[in-house]
Amino acid sequence: MTLKQFRNELRSRLGLKKKTSKRKDSGAPVRRSPDEALAMLLAGQTDLTIFDVGANQGQSATKFRKIFPGAKIYAFEPLPSTFEVMREAHAADRLVVPENLALGSEVGTIDFNVNVHDYNHTFLTPAAGAEKWADIKHVDRIKVPISTVDAYCEDHGVKRINLLKVDAEGADIFVLNGAKNMLRKQSVDIVYTEIILNNIFDGQGTLYEFLALMAEYGYFLYDFFDQRHTADGRLNLTNGLFVRNTAF
Secondary structure, rough: OOHHHHHHHHHHHHHOOOOOOOOOOOOOOOOOOHHHHHHHHHOOOOOOOEEEEOOOHHHHHHHHHHOOOOOEEEEEOOOOOHHHHHHHOOOOOOOOOEEEEEOOOEEEEEEEOOOOOOOOEEEEOOOOOOOOOOOOEEEEEEEEEEEEEHHHHHHOOOEEEEEEEEEEOOOOHHHHHHHHHHHHHEEEEEEEEEEOOOOOOOOOOOOHHHHHHHHHEEEEEEEEEEEOOOOOOEEEEEEEEEOOOOOO
């Protein structure tokens, strides 16, 4: 299968229309969507294992299932009400493992802040001036169980994670710190994580911390995707795709 055929097949799986253009190929690098990049990087691999950390209502799991039909997807969502929506949405999929669990850098229980909207739920507290950058309105605090990627993998016999997707509303750096053993062993092929640029949550981690942590364990930055800006044009957050140096 040629690269062009592969891209067309992927776009068909995702329900996207085929792009047409009257311009000749300039030879410039192709800018792929994150879905296309993940599909290309993991093409040809079988028995894939995906960790969807911050699964919310299962939107990413649905997308991953279209791209990787045979993958086993571990979907982690700590908020019980949202977890139930996600679990029901994927009840018929035996290869989705729903976990009502937070992942971070510790094992036990933790206070979890519930936002008025169905996003920005987090175990972090808002930073001073956070309202400039995000709609943070926490209306409740509950206790939820928390573990780490390393502990979960050890407890459940997970030897390799092909894709570690993290969208933990500011706690993303904690999730990666809790995966240091797997990262050190290069037992994670790809990390796709949200990175917040403005100071929204206390302890959220800086761009430098993400880059330094991934570089320390032998991962290179493949690309940034899905940049979101404030009303005045300031970059607010992005998703970084990191790949282990020995994988591709």
